[in-house]
Amino acid sequence: MQERVTMADVARAAGVSSATVSYVLSGKRPVAPETRAAVEAAIAELGFTVNSTARSLRTGRSSLVALIVPDIANPFFAQLAATLQEELRGLGIHVVVCNTRARRDEERALLAEAVQQRFAGVVITPFRLLPRDFEAVTRAGIPVVVSADVPFGPVDQIMPETRTATRQALERVTAARRRRIAMIAGPRDATGGDPRLELLRTLALQFGTSLPRELVVRGEHTREAGAAGFAELMDRRYRPDAVFCGNDVIAVGALDKARELGVDIPGDVALVGHDDAVFASLVRPQLTTVRYPAEEVGRAAARLLGERFDGRGVHRTVRVRAEFVARASA
Amino acid sequence: MQERVTMADVARAAGVSSATVSYVLSGKRPVAPETRAAVEAAIAELGFTVNSTARSLRTGRSSLVALIVPDIANPFFAQLAATLQEELRGLGIHVVVCNTRARRDEERALLAEAVQQRFAGVVITPFRLLPRDFEAVTRAGIPVVVSADVPFGPVDQIMPETRTATRQALERVTAARRRRIAMIAGPRDATGGDPRLELLRTLALQFGTSLPRELVVRGEHTREAGAAGFAELMDRRYRPDAVFCGNDVIAVGALDKARELGVDIPGDVALVGHDDAVFASLVRPQLTTVRYPAEEVGRAAARLLGERFDGRGVHRTVRVRAEFVARASA
DNA sequence: ATGAAAGCGCTAACAA
């Protein structure tokens, strides 16, 4: 049962007080070079590492960041977790993953827990949450980074910049003389809005066409919902010749149904996904999509948190640029 | 700035000592019913929740379990993380995700950190680690669950039971009169063995054929490696008519190359994957594969850890059964 | 059945 080495042990070995050891580590007050050297030697010799539990208790701040998302098993969030973890590793911070299963009660419970446990920070993709649900966390002074399509009040935020990429997608589609644009959207979130849908509608107008209400269907972010949505659209008397999807999973479902119905993609209908999930390039035809890079979101989240740890006080919104990826489906 | 409610606050409100509050929570010594009721009422009224940092400092045990894997972004491990997290949630335990990027130094560093931070447990899929790398962790009394193909010494372990499923795959392939069996294996791990390869070799013999050395190629678990491996196999004068892959990602790469070379799957060559990753059913032809269920691994890991927390002392090995999934590629 | 109090290892006043 290997004994734990404490600061007191290091202090004794270096012939100083434990306060000095602490200050050598934190750099929060000047330490004479020779003292510092002695302490560092003792640390190395004894193999000391700080007990972050004790530090947390003392400072009232843990070294944990909570990543709160609807589903970590979703490739986008999995990649986000991986990147965030690697970026935060150097700061000695661990990432705790929390699944909300898209349920508001879970989202709220997790947020409350982050406050109770005095987490160092929270990175969250809210699904049913409203801006006021964040009051407690921000009041507790816990840095929060929200990754969402819409503004969420006085928190750091990462928002996608999809206008350009979506415009390129529309350009490609309309250049192929397609005018009957449709969308299979994801579920409406708590804010009631749907930025992807609204953006597409706005842009469609600019391209001299439109996104008529009857060509918008809605479902979960699942393959089944994608298939159902596509079937529904094909039933319309005003049949679309281009279908935009809320994400790639939906698009894959649409692809399934198209094959089943004998609808040729992209011959009869052009299909555009969203996110560029790993499998977007695996299906046939390969999915033309709007890529939203999880790695960059993770890096931005880590950077925003890092700035907050350093005590910077202004809330920032970082925009992450989505990229149009032209493949075979449109 | 909302004040934190401590046990002392609860004790004061209930007219008892903080020790009693602690014992009401832990049940480690009898408390009079009316005392208990008073304490519970105070807890509810004040909205008290224990400070797990303080508890950890005192007990020398945190409420964190580390999930140490080569890559959380890998769908298998992402699903494992999700399940583990949900199963452990009820025990008040958080899951910290740790990426090793398949590097031994990272694996060792993470294991060492788990000891230093007195984690409540570790769930690990070792990649380059040897059994003796676990000595420190077990000596520290930290429950370890290893998910691997081979035995790893005195730890709880989850091992796949793939014999039956692999036999079924071979049955299907040989029933179609295929005899020239090949494999695109993953990288050789630190133990030097490759159970999937060895199992296939053994079974092939039983089916009256073999897995000749020249029909075994090896690479990383990537799409590129799969493509390269397949190309190499198609170059052999003794050309295989059935190719087994170390995992589904490799199989997808093989599929890419087959299409490029004009090799018909399954007409010319049958292709069998491994794991049943999400995209196995997305590619065309859909992948015939040996499904290894991450959910069950996660549940088993949580169960094993739970037993250890309860103080059960024997090391157990849980076998998780893989399942043959027949689709179009073989 | 309950309470008093020590102390886990660290940080940050306050002193010198």
Add this chain to the structure above:
DNA sequence: TTGTTAGCGCTTTCAT
């Protein structure tokens, strides 16, 4: 430039 020391909130031994 460095040391002394008081806690952070909890668990648990020792008393009662």
